[in-house]
């Protein structure tokens with residue numbers, strides 16, 4: 001029976017984790033459960049877990065015959081979820097799920113990138129190998145012995161366009177290198193293959209066996225999802241990025257308007273969280289000639305001013321502060337949280353986190369990343385620019401990586417684990433860095449680029465970048481509703 005059921009699932013492209021298969025096979029009427037999965041393509045996860053099976057078996061309390069007897073976890077799981085839900089909904093609590101702070105392993109002079117890239121490769125290969133198209137993928141050394149139906153996962157060493165308009169990608173894994181040809185006119189032709197990103201390839205060798213002609217190039221991507229289902233939370237999270245305190249272009253009047261609004265507006269009373277995704281202060285010596293544009297030319301003075309500015313926000317608000325490329329921590333990503341001597345200047349309602357950081361707030365997972373890698377995405381992917389950061393964010397999600405390019409404009413630290421891999425699918429993904437305000441959605445994930453509190457700088461003028469400052473994107477954690485409040489004047 002197992003073979004028949006798995007065959008049925010295979011036909012419709014439904015993938016199950018091993019535990020999910022076990023759970024399904026325990027059901028006296030597994031076919032009924034499969035029917036329910038087949039009927040639900042819009043909401044179905046890419047790879048179904050044991051909990052998903054339990055969910056289908058109990059859909060809307062219409063329990064499949066005998067399911068409660070054979071899935072004892074059903075009752076327990078429901079209770080546990082309710083319990084966790086109740087705990088998660090305690091307002092005011094910010095849980096840091098993952099960041100580099102306190103976990104950095106790169107010390108001394110040993111610069112060892114091999115472990116970082118191996119970790120990236122293995123994590124993303126695991127994700128890719130769950131894709132139906134890549135079932136049976138093999139190491140490059142082994143696929144080289146085949147002629148057709150090659151399936152493998154590799155890291156991009158380099159890619160270039162030939163004079164005939166085809167794209168050649170040089171790829172590598174731990175075992176060997178291989179050249180891949182993406183034909184002009186093929187579906188993937190307009191894709192940009194970035195150095196150090198991980199790709200899955202399906203293809204066949206060309207006649208002389210030198211190149212793999214790609215039939216498909218597959219990225220890990222995030223699964224389709226209908227987004228944030230209502231969870232009963234009544235709180236709002238506001239995103240306040242790139243404050244740049246200390247700069248002479250810091251918008252104090254706009255900041256004052258924000259503070260006043262938070263204190264009196266009926267909508268604002270539900271704002272329980274403010275997440276600040278980097279560039280808290282303007283810093284010192286970040287770019288040549290910066291001293292001409294500083295109002296406060298002392299780094300500690302800048303953070304002191306920030307602590308005063310933050311004190312003006314109502315006490316009910318929990319604040320999450322992340323560094324960016326202007327802040328007082330190492331530039332190389334992942335960046336740890338600000339050091340203790342700076343933290344001590346602030347009240348206890350502020351949580352200092354690293355960049356990037358996964359947070360959980362009232363049952364919602366937020367991925368916050370300052371966004372320095374947009375400099376690399378914008379130069380590597382033709383259709384991207386500084387006015388559409390949400391498009392670069394989609395490219396990151398497709399690659400399940402925040403900053404794949406090593407040796408570009410984003411400095412990367414040789415950690416043993418790759419903290420820039422998007423291993424968990426967030427509900428909300430927020431960035432800053434480019435000083436514009438954008439709200440978008442990709443496969444159910446809310447995308448936010450969170451404006452700035454600085455008017456156009458000479459540097460931005462020179463690079464033709466027009467900021468969209470003093471805007472605050474908001475997300476209602478209960479309903480998932482998103483909007484922007486404008487404090488620009």
Ligand SMILES: [Fe+2]
Nearest residue numbers: 242279433434
């Ligand atoms: Fe910035």
